[in-house]
Amino acid sequence: MTAPIRTLDDRIRPSDTPDSPLDTQEYFINMGPQHPATHGVLRLMLKLDGETIREVIPVLGYIHRGIEKMGEAMTYRQFVHLTDRIDYLSALVNNWVVARGVEVATGTETNDRIEYIRTIFAEIERIQSHMLWWGVLGMDLGAFTPFLYGFRDRETLTDIFEETIGCRLTMNYIQPGGVMHDLHPNFVKRTKAALAYSKSKLHEYEELLSGNVILQERTRDVGILSAEDAVALGVTGPPLRASGVAYDLRKVEPYGVYDRVDFRTAVGSVGDCWDRYWVRVEEMRQSIHIVEQLIDNIPEGKTMLMKPAKKIVIPEGVYYNQMETARGILGMVLVSDGTSDKPYRIHLRSPNFNNLWALDAMSRGGRLGDLVANVSSLDLVVPDIDR
């Protein structure tokens, strides 16, 4: 099986499928690098025929920081503090993927308390990430109220982070061998209150945006991504599940305590923007359900099992491990030479870099106005694309 390969020449050459009987001409236009709907510094070169999109060519690198190169000069514990800058809405999962990579490589076992705390925080962060996405999607499609609602409700969750971790967005809490410090005494009480609040708000979201006829018109059958295309293009996370592939690492290769909780994987059927919308809204519900099952049962135990002063030296080898962030599979390739306490090479398989290229497959043949819905439904975080 081989896929057709199109060169850059093919992409910029005028195509012979005019949009209308009028004598139209194809032209190029830049969307970005500074564009409110790209949520960061991302440039999309669009080949247009009237309002019909013929090609989307993403141009990246405006905020490339060389995090992988920086990682080679740092110890593993130090590198954790860079990971919150890649996908800033999944900071804790980014921390966790490094921590787990080191733990697997050194054969360190963690205890239940640590895994419970990590799982609960990862799920709370998934909820707040999806809440932000929900608000921003509304704003991108012309509804300003959801933006304010999303940010307002997200606040109750970031307050929980602030109390225990001390940060609200770029968090560094999960470390190799445990978590940095124990939970705040108010954590359980406050989380329960925030979950009850979020639950009632999800209902409000449905009434405000999901049932809105404008949103439905602008997302249904727009930006369809077939299951075959999604898999071949390396798409993961909610966009993959919206295309009908029920692949969720939390189910397939459970880490943390996901194997002890009951939750369902939301799967779409068409693969359009509406399915991607619906999958994320459902994931918020499932995440609330996961935290509710865990929050009363956090066992006692130590929260850090590795002495912070201890030098971590990983045996020589190539270690790969991966986790499900709010946007897809975040993988880490960790290469150690076996002598130094620094990684020989670190590579982050970022979900956004791989999801981005599906934009062309989704948008080609569609209208320019739908591109904003497509970008928004992919939920891209640009620092994670550029690293």
Place this chain on the structure above:
Amino acid sequence: MTDADVPSPDEPAEPTPRNPLIEALIASSYGVTDDPLSGSNPGVRVPVENLYDLLAHLRSEPSLAFNCLLSHTAVDRPADGTIELLYVLQSLSTGQRLLVTCPVNRDNASAPTVCGLWPIAEWQEREVFDLFGVTYEKHPDLRRVFLDDDWRGYPLRKDYQDDFMLTPDEPKQ
């Protein structure tokens, strides 16, 4: 999907009986050897002449069906004079994962493109070209992806130097 097919990433790397998939690949005609350094994931090494054929086999053989190229990256090994290309393959249907490592000559780093097998490879290969200077034969659009087009050198190579980079201190023994 059965549990037996899914390699559990939580298990520490311990000498376990060799994976049947790797046994089958070693017995095949691709010059494959077992990669003992691939941690808890099954891994193989393959010479660059057979790289494309092996990956095409892994992609197309229905019982393997590695339909997702999760990640493609490289590791610079100046001591060996090679750059190791690393392909992380995942099958979404059987749940199996495989790391394929392929060393290429460092001075003339070149490998066949696998865009025809997994379209996402086009951009993952552009990233490796950008940061390691590996060229991919028959790649449709081999340009830098993160850095400027006129950038000199390949930053993730170990001997990369430029005028404004901060070099880390020598490790204290």
